[in-house]
Structure formats: C-alpha cells, structure tokens
Amino acid sequence: MFSTKDILPLTLKNLGVKRQLAVQTIILHWPDIVGNDISLQSRPTSAKNGVLFVAVKTPVWGHHLSMLKEQLLAKIHDYLGQKLLADIKFYAGNFSNYANSIEDEPKFGVKLRSVTLSNAQCMEVKEIAHAVNDSHLRYRLQRVMVKDKKRRSLLLQEGWHQCLTCSALCPPEEKYCTSCAIDNSRRRREEIRRLLADAPWVGYIETNSCVPCTRTEYMRSKQELIQSLLYKIDPNNPNTIDISTLAMLLFRIMPENVDHENIEKTLRFIRRNRYVFAPRR
Numbered sequence: 543m544f545s546t547k548d549i550l551p552l553t554l555k556n557l558g559v560k561r562q563l564a565v566q567t568i569i570l571h572w573p574d575i576v577g578n579d580i581s582l583q584s585r586p587t588s589a590k591n592g593v594l595f596v597a598v599k600t601p602v603w604g605h606h607l608s609m610l611k612e613q614l615l616a617k618i619h620d621y622l623g624q625k626l627l628a629d630i631k632f633y634a635g636n637f638s639n640y641a642n643s644i645e646d647e648p649k650f651g652v653k654l655r656s657v658t659l660s661n662a663q664c665m666e667v668k669e670i671a672h673a674v675n676d677s678h679l680r681y682r683l684q685r686v687m688v689k690d691k692k693r694r695s696l697l698l699q700e701g702w703h704q705c706l707t708c709s710a711l712c713p714p715e716e717k718y719c720t721s722c723a724i725d726n727s728r729r730r731r732e733e734i735r736r737l738l739a740d741a742p743w744v745g746y747i748e749t750n751s752c753v754p755c756t757r758t759e760y761m762r763s764k765q766e767l768i769q770s771l772l773y774k775i776d777p778n779n780p781n782t783i784d785i786s787t788l789a790m791l792l793f794r795i796m797p798e799n800v801d802h803e804n805i806e807k808t809l810r811f812i813r814r815n816r817y818v819f820a821p822r823r
C-alpha cells in the first residue's frame with residue numbers, strides 16, 4: 543500500500559485543503575490504517591476542530607476503541623506523516639441509524655450515478671487533486687471527492703439540509719449533524735450538572751425550563767453528578783457540602799429537609815456503590 547507521507551504537504555499551500563485531503567485520506571484508507579477487525583466495526587464520518595468522529599456498531603466497540611484511542615491516533619498520524627488530530631470521538635449505534643441510512647437504500651447507488659456535477663464543482667475537484675503527485679492516489683482522491691459532491695447534491699434533492707452549525711448535511715427531521723448533536727448534548731449536560739450542583743432537588747420540568755433538554759439528558763447528567771460525588775466523598779470523613787448535595791440529589795429534598803437520617807442513608811449509599819461502578823476515566 544502506498545503512503546501519503548511524501549505526497550501530502552509541500553504543494554498544498556492552503557491549510558484547509560490540506561486538512562480536507564487528510565480527512566478524505568483517513569476515511570478512504572480506514573481499513574489500511576486500523577486493520578480489518580476494527581474497520582468492520584467502525585467508520586470515520588467527519589472531522590471538526592481536530593476531532594475525528596467515528597461511528598461504531600455497538601457501545602461495546604465504542605468503549606473498546608476509546609481504550610485504544612491513543613494507539614489509533616498514533617496509527618493515523620503515522621499514516622498521514624503528520625499530527626492533525628487532537629482527539630477521536632466514538633459514537634455508538636447501528637451504522638444505518640446514523641447519517642448514512644439513506645445511503646444504505648439499494649436505489650441510492652443508482653440515483654448517485656445519475657447525478658451530474660456542474661463545471662465549477664468539477665474544477666474544484668481538479669484543483670484540489672492537482673496538488674497530489676502520486677497518480678494512483680490522485681485518481682482515488684478525485685473519485686472520493688466526486689462521489690462526495692454527488693452524494694451532497696442527491697441528499698439536498700432528498701430534502702436534507704446543512705447542519706445549523708457546520709457544513710455537514712443532515713436528514714430533514716434533524717437540526718444538527720451527528721457530531722454537532724453530540725457536542726450540543728455534551729454542553730447541555732455540563733450546564734445541567736452545574737445547575738444541579740447548585741440546586742440538587744430540581745426535577746426535570748424545572749431543569750428543562752432553564753436548560754432546554756430531553757428527559758434522558760437530565761437523567762444522565764444527574765447520574766454523572768451522583769457518580770462524581772460518589773468518588774469525591776470519603777465516607778469516613780465527608781465534606782459537609784458534598785454529602786448534603788448528594789443527599790439532596792438522591793432524595794430530591796430541599797436544604798432545610800436534610801437531616802441526620804438522610805445523611806446516614808447517603809453514607810450507606812456511598813459505601814454500597816463506591817466499588818460497584820468503575821471509576822470515570
């Protein structure tokens with residue numbers, strides 16, 4: 543297999559083009575980079591701000607691969623001959639549940655072949671590919687870019703639209719692409735955790751009126767906060783604020799209702815659960 547090491551940088555003056563090429567290279571050569579076993583279970587879909595987004599078939603694989611993240615990053619950078627990525631984010635789920643579902647329909651390939659690109663689009667592809675010296679890679683890169691442009695045209699025809707925050711396309715019923723949706727959800731959960739740390743007794747409806755979120759996000763944020771307190775609190779020498787916060791979270795009680803009995807119950811909860819969950823990495 544050829545390497546992109548020699549071909550990538552020098553002629554590419556524009557960093558944006560360089561990144562685009564690198565991302566296309568990762569997507570195109572994923573099986574070569576990570577090997578067959580991993581590539582059958584995962585698929586890189588996009589990159590943003592140095593973060594590569596990889597769809598994985600099952601949560602188990604997502605977990606497994608995030609343990610191998612550093613090794614995967616090293617493999618990718620070895621392959622590219624340069625460090626372009628800071629992180630990889632895995633999102634779990636059946637491939638077909640995500641942005642590619644429409645592309646798994648058998649007629650998608652037929653439709654794709656019927657799309658013709660405009661002259662301007664063809665020129666753009668040629669300009670980017672022109673910078674690549676290796677003729678084999680140039681050919682493959684052109685094919686990937688043409689396919690990507692056709693795919694975008696077709697998806698737009700099918701009612702897909704641009705994500706509200708980036709240039710990726712998403713289905714009519716979604717506002718954001720998968721990677722932005724993950725980002726947004728992570729930010730919302732952070733906000734909810736902050737809110738709950740200040741007002742641990744607050745339920746979903748009240749939370750939702752301050753930080754619009756789904757019930758699942760509320761539950762998950764609460765669980766995350768409970769777990770972090772679980773590890774922070776030493777049951778033999780508990781910090782008063784932390785233990786009261788945990789009691790209020792667990793029993794959904796206001797500060798004035800925290801009493802000796804609640805605190806004792808909370809301490810038992812800590813002792814019982816501390817070693818049950820794996821520590822957060």
Ligand SMILES: [Zn+2]
Nearest residue numbers: 705708719722
């Ligand atoms: Zn987006």
